[in-house]
Amino acid sequence: MLLSELAARAKSEGVSLGQMAVRLESIEAGVPAEVITAKVRSMLKVMKEAVEEGLRDPARRSRSGLSGGDAAKVARRLTLGKCFPGNDLLARAISYSLAVSEVNACMGKIVAAPTAGSCGIVPGTFFALKEALSLEDEALVDALCAAGLVGQVIAEKATLSGAEGGCQAECGSAAAMAACGLTQMGGGTPEDCIHAAALALKGLMGLVCDPVAGLVEIPCVKRNATSSAVAIASAEMALSGVRSFIPPDEVISAMAQVGRSIPESLRETSRGGLAATETGRSVASKFGSVSSTLDRQG
Amino acid sequence: MPGLFDVLGPVMIGPSSSHTAGAARLGKLARILLGEPPRAATITLHGSFAATYKGHGTDLALVGGLLGFSTDDERIREAFEHARRQGLGVTIRTGDLGNVHPNTVRFDLVGANGKTLSMAGSSIGGGKVEVFEIEGLPVSISGERPTLVASYPDRPGVIAAITAVLARERINIATMRVTRSGKGKTAIAVLETDQDIPEKVLDEVRAIPGMDDTKVLRPE
Numbered sequence: 001m002l003l004s005e006l007a008a009r010a011k012s013e014g015v016s017l018g019q020m021a022v023r024l025e026s027i028e029a030g031v032p033a034e035v036i037t038a039k040v041r042s043m044l045k046v047m048k049e050a051v052e053e054g055l056r057d058p059a060r061r062s063r064s065g066l067s068g069g070d071a072a073k074v075a076r077r078l079t080l081g082k083c084f085p086g087n088d089l090l091a092r093a094i095s096y097s098l099a100v101s102e103v104n105a106c107m108g109k110i111v112a113a114p115t116a117g118s119c120g121i122v123p124g125t126f127f128a129l130k131e132a133l134s135l136e137d138e139a140l141v142d143a144l145c146a147a148g149l150v151g152q153v154i155a156e157k158a159t160l161s162g163a164e165g166g167c168q169a170e171c172g173s174a175a176a177m178a179a180c181g182l183t184q185m186g187g188g189t190p191e192d193c194i195h196a197a198a199l200a201l202k203g204l205m206g207l208v209c210d211p212v213a214g215l216v217e218i219p220c221v222k223r224n225a226t227s228s229a230v231a232i233a234s235a236e237m238a239l240s241g242v243r244s245f246i247p248p249d250e251v252i253s254a255m256a257q258v259g260r261s262i263p264e265s266l267r268e269t270s271r272g273g274l275a276a277t278e279t280g281r282s283v284a285s286k287f288g289s290v291s292s293t294l295d296r297q298g
Numbered sequence: 299m300p301g302l303f304d305v306l307g308p309v310m311i312g313p314s315s316s317h318t319a320g321a322a323r324l325g326k327l328a329r330i331l332l333g334e335p336p337r338a339a340t341i342t343l344h345g346s347f348a349a350t351y352k353g354h355g356t357d358l359a360l361v362g363g364l365l366g367f368s369t370d371d372e373r374i375r376e377a378f379e380h381a382r383r384q385g386l387g388v389t390i391r392t393g394d395l396g397n398v399h400p401n402t403v404r405f406d407l408v409g410a411n412g413k414t415l416s417m418a419g420s421s422i423g424g425g426k427v428e429v430f431e432i433e434g435l436p437v438s439i440s441g442e443r444p445t446l447v448a449s450y451p452d453r454p455g456v457i458a459a460i461t462a463v464l465a466r467e468r469i470n471i472a473t474m475r476v477t478r479s480g481k482g483k484t485a486i487a488v489l490e491t492d493q494d495i496p497e498k499v500l501d502e503v504r505a506i507p508g509m510d511d512t513k514v515l516r517p518e
Contacts, residue, residue: 001299025302039303046309046370062313064353104312107355107375112425114305116315144306151305160305161423177305214350216313287353 003153003197003248007190017180017190018145021152040148041141043111047100047123050110054099062105064287067217071099074225089132090232097124097228101221114151114160117216118174120224122147125178125231129185143181150180150197157249158256162209163268165259171220171227172204172255178228182235196238198248203230205251206258208266210273213284219274308425310369316401317347317354320421322374324403325363327429327441328417331513334409336364340389345400347421348392357390360403364388368518369425385410398430435477435486443472443490445515446500450508452478452485459506460487469493484510 010020022040026033058072074095077083083091101120104110113122126140151160154173159165179196188196204227212218244251265272274280310319329336341360343351351357355374361381362374373380381388395402399420407415419429419439429439432447439445446464450456457476464471470492478485495514504512 021302024299028301036302040306043306043309063355107311107313107318107358109309109370109372110312111309112307112315112319115424116310116312116319119312145302148302148306152299152302155300155305163423213353214346215353217353 001153001156003150003194003252006149006153007194010190016142016146016184017149017193018142018184020190021145021149024149037141037145040144041137044137044140044144046109046111047113048127050100050103050108050119051096051123051127053108054101054103055095060102060106062102062217063107064213064215064217066212066215066283067105067221068102070221071095071102074098089128090229092131093125093128093228093232094225095124096127097121097224098221100124101224105215105217105221113147114155114173114177115162115170117162117220118170118224118227120221121171121174121227121231122178122181124224124228125182126185129182133185135185139185143185146184146193147177147181150177150194153249154201154252154255157252159259165256166262166267167207167209167223168201168204168255169259170209171223172201172207174224175200175204175227175231175234178231179234179238182231183238186235186239188235188239192238194248195242195244196234198244198246198251199234199237199242200231201251201255202244202246203234205255206262208262208273209268210266210275211268211270212275212280213287214270214275215287218280218283304424308369310425311355311359311372311374314354315425316421316423317350317356318359318374319369319425320401320423320427321347321356321359321403322363322367322369322371323425323427323441324419324421324429325360325405326366326368327363327419327427327439327515328405328407328415329364329366330515331417331429331432331447332407332409332413332415333511333513334411334413335384336386336407337410338387338408339364340391340406342391342393342395342404342406344393344395344398344402344404347401347403351390361386361388364405364407399428404431432486433484435479435484437477437486437488438475439488439515441515442517443492444494444517446487446489446491446495446503446512447515448487448489448503448512449510450485450487451510452480452482453508456485456506456508457487460489460503463499463502463506464489464491464495467499469495469499
């Protein structure tokens, strides 16, 4: 299905994009709408817990020792009032996105949205905006459904897999989903929402997937934070009436085409980009020598 | 178009849907196919699983799955400790399993009562998995639908007997595949169904004369 069709249908039926997503899923899965929203609500709860967990213990590190503690650094600067003036929403979104991604790296519980590697962007931006606008949970549930709908269209027309399309397919898609949800929570029309998604996808188009030592840590954790900033910028533009000159569905097709053009070395194989730097390679070689508990047993 | 929950979710223990969530699912499928709690497991990791398992916690997830943990079970982080407490001995090794998906694992299991299982499967992305070999025989099991896995000595009439039970219980077969090691030798039938297969129905299938072993995999 096309985003333009979905937005037009939502407008003519007088529903939000999120409600449209629930209607479609209800028909497809053959279950009542309440079952769908209950499941989304339970995911939102896990997302909220992940934000909180990620800020709880600044000393917690991932199994590799490569991730942890950065969400707390940004949160502390925010608490001390040291962030750039008027930048609270962005700083909070950055901190929350890092928090969720660090929880993921530390084998905590997260919701893949759309993937585990990009799991910080949607909850990070959503809960930051919730606090800024004092939104009810139900607004976030509806926005999460709208975000999901954008992801569904990208999955159908392009890909959500870093191995297939690079990081633009993971963090880029997550930013597009988040931008759509943020725009809906900001009072935007379905048309505004799909343009926000397109603007975010354009902003991150071509982003490669180059994880150091093959782990979902460097640069994934921090790319979640920078992608959240793109999502917020895109929502601000769309809510101001800015439009993507290239229609959203064409942007998705372009992303798919770009993904196919990205060399294999930059699609999750850890053979190029940051993974192939001197430091990246030294981490990878060091990492291979780390012994797990079970090796001693076996 | 993929469903809403193909994009949102799974709810999982990080850090990777393919290297952690999919690994836990494969472990759990192996436990169910073994049919009893495992007491010894040799786990062979191939390709990307072999290269990155320590950092992704793939080993923890596989062992967690063998202990019956779901993808979102936080006990996965301490899976080795739980394995020790439950008397499961684990050997992890890496190896070349041939021309298979990069994220592939083989389990060689011994159960508490002496049952054994050899199973190979791949984590094919987004937490989805495919079991492609049981006891050396080619199969294709995703675990996303209720799945009946029956093994028996190859002879005429067994498939008819199984499908008769399902038909009587109004359980619709979505897909079906039968494979065997040779004429008259061990055969495995895998039937995916649209409705759940209750224990009562499973008992009826188990009661078919000559049936060795029958399991049901249920989606979570």
